[in-house]
Amino acid sequence: MSRMMSFPVRAATLRNLYHPPRRQFSASAVHSSKVSILGAAGGIGQSLALLMKLNPLVSELALYDIKGGPGVAADLSHINTQSKVVGYGSSASGLAHTLNGSDMILIPAGVPRKPGMTRDDLFSSNASIVRDLAKAIADAAPNANILVITNPVNSTVPIVAEVLKSQGVYNSKRLFGVNTLDAIRASRFISQIKGTDPANENVPIIGGHSGITIIPLVSHSGHPDISGTTLDELIQHIQFAGDEVVQAKDGAGSATLAMALAGARFADSLLRANHGQKGIIETAFVDNPLYKDQGIDFFASMVELGPDGMQKIHQVDKLSPYEENMLKRALPDLKKNINRGVDFVKETA
Numbered sequence: 001m002s003r004m005m006s007f008p009v010r011a012a013t014l015r016n017l018y019h020p021p022r023r024q025f026s027a028s029a030v031h032s033s034k035v036s037i038l039g040a041a042g043g044i045g046q047s048l049a050l051l052m053k054l055n056p057l058v059s060e061l062a063l064y065d066i067k068g069g070p071g072v073a074a075d076l077s078h079i080n081t082q083s084k085v086v087g088y089g090s091s092a093s094g095l096a097h098t099l100n101g102s103d104m105i106l107i108p109a110g111v112p113r114k115p116g117m118t119r120d121d122l123f124s125s126n127a128s129i130v131r132d133l134a135k136a137i138a139d140a141a142p143n144a145n146i147l148v149i150t151n152p153v154n155s156t157v158p159i160v161a162e163v164l165k166s167q168g169v170y171n172s173k174r175l176f177g178v179n180t181l182d183a184i185r186a187s188r189f190i191s192q193i194k195g196t197d198p199a200n201e202n203v204p205i206i207g208g209h210s211g212i213t214i215i216p217l218v219s220h221s222g223h224p225d226i227s228g229t230t231l232d233e234l235i236q237h238i239q240f241a242g243d244e245v246v247q248a249k250d251g252a253g254s255a256t257l258a259m260a261l262a263g264a265r266f267a268d269s270l271l272r273a274n275h276g277q278k279g280i281i282e283t284a285f286v287d288n289p290l291y292k293d294q295g296i297d298f299f300a301s302m303v304e305l306g307p308d309g310m311q312k313i314h315q316v317d318k319l320s321p322y323e324e325n326m327l328k329r330a331l332p333d334l335k336k337n338i339n340r341g342v343d344f345v346k347e348t349a
C-alpha cells in the first residue's frame, strides 16, 4: 500500500482541507473539547461526524439521532484518532448524556428539501424538532456553543434563541447559524470564472441562508471587476446552488457532503478560536445589532471568533450599488423568516 494512503489523516492535511493555512496553532491545546452532533445518523450528520472524528481538537464526540446514533458511533469509534466516540438513540436520557459537558453542539437534525420546496417549506417539520432540542440544550449544556445547520436557518436560529431566552440561559455570542456552505460555494464558483485556486478565494457572505437573502459581496472579494451578466450569473449560482443539488438528487435530499465539509470547517475554526488562536473570521448568521432598528435581530456577517464564541462582528463598510440593491430586496424576507421563528416559540412554548 502506498504511504499516501496511510491513516489517520494528518492534522495539517485536514486543516488544509477546511482552510488555506493561515496561522500556526499552538500544539498545547489539542484533544480537549467535547463535541456533540444532534441528527448524527443523517446525510450531513454521518459525514460531519467522520470529519469531526479526524479533528485533533476533539476529545469526545457524542452522537445523537432518533434513529441510528449508536451504530454510527460504533463504526467511527474504530478510526485510529484519539477521540472517544459515544452514540445514543431516541430517549431523553440519551439526549442528556449526549449534551452533558458539551463544549460545542452541532445540529443537523431534521428534514431536507425535495424538489419544488423552498427552505421555508421545511418550517412545519423542523421548527418543533429544533425547539425541542434547544430545550434539552438549555437544561443540559447552556454554556455550549450551538451551531445550527437545520433549515430554514433564518428561522431555526431565532427559535433556538427564543427557547434559551425563555429559560434564562441565552448567550448571543454562542449561537451560530451555519451558512459556511455559501462561502465555500462562492469561493469555488468565482475560481471557476477566474481560473484560480478556490483555496485562495474569499467572498464575504452577509444576510441570511436562503435564496435572495444570501448576499455575496463580490466587490469585497479579490475580483471586484466582475460585472454585468457574469456577475448576475455568479450571484444567481451562489444564491440558488442549494436548489441545484436538490434537483439533481431528485427526491433523495439536499446537499450533504459539501455541507458536512462546511460544518466541519466552521466547527474547526471555532474550536481553534476557543483554544486561543487569534484572527479567525468566518461568515455566520448571528444575533447582530446591524438592522435591529428595523426589527431584524439576526443577520449574517463576517464574525471574528474567540475563546468565548463570537468575539467581534466585522460590519462591511461600503457596499456597491448592486449589493445595496440585493440588501434592500433581502431584508423584508429575512424579517419575515426571523419573526416566524420567534412567533412559533411564543405560540407553542
Ligand SMILES: NC(=O)C1=CN([C@@H]2O[C@H](COP(=O)(O)OP(=O)(O)OC[C@H]3O[C@@H](n4cnc5c(N)ncnc54)[C@H](O)[C@@H]3O)[C@@H](O)[C@H]2O)C=CC1
Binding pocket: 038, 039, 040, 041, 042, 043, 044, 045, 064, 065, 066, 067, 108, 109, 110, 111, 112, 113, 122, 126, 129, 133, 148, 149, 150, 151, 152, 153, 178, 179, 180, 181, 182, 209, 253, 254, 255, 256, 259
Ligand atoms: N445550513 C446549511 O447550509 C444546510 C442545511 N441543511 C439542512 O440540514 C438538515 C439535515 O439534512 P440531511 O442531513 O440531508 O437530512 P437527513 O434526513 O439525511 O438527516 C437528518 C437526520 O436527523 C434525524 N432527526 C430527525 N429528528 C430528530 C430529532 N428530533 N433529534 C435528533 N435527530 C433527529 C433523522 O433521524 C436523520 O438521521 C435539513 O434541514 C437540511 O435542510 C442542508 C444543507 C445545507
Ligand SMILES: O=C([O-])CC(=O)C(=O)O
Binding pocket: 112, 113, 119, 151, 181, 241, 242, 243, 245, 246, 254, 255
Ligand atoms: O438547499 C437546501 O435545502 C440545503 C441548503 O441549505 C443548501 O444546500 O444550501
